[in-house]
Amino acid sequence: MILNNSEKQAHYNAPQHEHIHDDYEFFLDALRDKGVRITEQRKAVIQALLSSKTHPTAIQLHEMLLETYPTMSLATVYNNLNTLIDYDLIIELQSNDGSTHYDYYHNNEPHYHAICSSCGKIVDFKYPVLSDVELVAQRVTGFQKTSHQMEIHGICPECQEHMADLHPHQLMKH
Numbered sequence: 499m500i501l502n503n504s505e506k507q508a509h510y511n512a513p514q515h516e517h518i519h520d521d522y523e524f525f526l527d528a529l530r531d532k533g534v535r536i537t538e539q540r541k542a543v544i545q546a547l548l549s550s551k552t553h554p555t556a557i558q559l560h561e562m563l564l565e566t567y568p569t570m571s572l573a574t575v576y577n578n579l580n581t582l583i584d585y586d587l588i589i590e591l592q593s594n595d596g597s598t599h600y601d602y603y604h605n606n607e608p609h610y611h612a613i614c615s616s617c618g619k620i621v622d623f624k625y626p627v628l629s630d631v632e633l634v635a636q637r638v639t640g641f642q643k644t645s646h647q648m649e650i651h652g653i654c655p656e657c658q659e660h661m662a663d664l665h666p667h668q669l670m671k672h
């Protein structure tokens with residue numbers, strides 16, 4: 499989904515663009531460490547994702563990138579996103595409309611997501627890292643954890659209001 503500017507500001511109170519440089523260097527260092535080749539296109543995909551605050555889809559990133567890289571294919575965007583996922587640098591989120599959105603952790607600090615089942619909006623929230631849950635998961639399943647995500651699914655405030663307008667009596671039963 500595409501958010502208008504006032505919605506973007508409402509959803510993100512993190513300072514815009516200030517730390518992108520640090521995150522970018524972190525990504526490049528991590529890839530170099532793993533011996534991953536860093537191409538111009540790879541850099542461009544990373545920069546596009548880091549500068550986006552709206553959990554973009556690959557198609558939205560591709561549209562952003564076409565402004566500067568008119569010959570870049572959507573497949574290239576997907577390939578690069580998949581590489582970044584393979585190295586745990588970015589995460590995938592499924593919206594209720596079946597589309598896949600991409601995100602990263604600013605300063606490598608995990609944050610979590612609330613996803614609206616009605617409009618598909620994805621909103622960030624912070625919570626102390628769930629290290630206990632990871633330990634329990636490792637103990638119970640024997641898995642060696644590499645990452646974790648948490649998603650809360652529900653109805654966003656705007657959709658709640660919209661539903662209250664449409665069905666005033668249903669909501670009053672709560």
Ligand SMILES: [Zn+2]
Pocket residue numbers: 614615616617618619653654655656657658
């Ligand atoms: Zn909603």
Ligand SMILES: [Zn+2]
Pocket residue numbers: 553601602609610611621622
């Ligand atoms: Zn996020």
